[in-house]
Amino acid sequence: MLHLAIVNGPNLNLLGIREPHIYGSQSFEHYFKQLAQRFPLVHLHCYQSNVEGELINYLHSCMGKVQGIILNAGAYTHTSIAIADAVAGIGLPVIEVHISNVLAREEYRKTSFIAAKCVGSISGLGVDGYALAVQYFIDTLASKTP
Ligand code: DQA
Secondary structure, three states: OEEEEEEEOOOHHHOOOOOHHHHOOOOHHHHHHHHHHHOOOEEEEEEEOOOHHHHHHHHHHOOOOOOEEEEEOHHHHHOOHHHHHHHHHHOOOEEEEEOOOHHHOOHHHOOOOOHHHOOEEEEOOOOHHHHHHHHHHHHHHHHHOO
């Protein structure tokens, strides 16, 4: 079975409440249930933290546990060399996801320390960016998974 981790960074626990005109009005828990139903043959692990070091520890813990990671590092995307180093260090394919189109927003959101360490990035497609990333991993990894 394909095991994937969805890792959400700071303030993404507030999805549904936080700036709904940018991030939508659906909680991540609600969306995650739909996602799990949509991909019944994939085991989706889900983790959220507002703390940089906890995100790094979780990324490390993914080694040997999952085959791919979908990472929305929130604002740490634009600041964290440490998370970028973790992504580079764990040797797992990571897809960067952003719900909003970070390139169409403030200048400081246009830099991602993480993007260059990832397989690719999805930005601006709403929460469905997570589903697109899952589908990518199914298409590219499922045949390699025992
Ligand atoms: C975000 C974009 C980031 O710039 C922001 O800090 C977030 C959410 C997104 O999903 O659009 O927290 O990663």
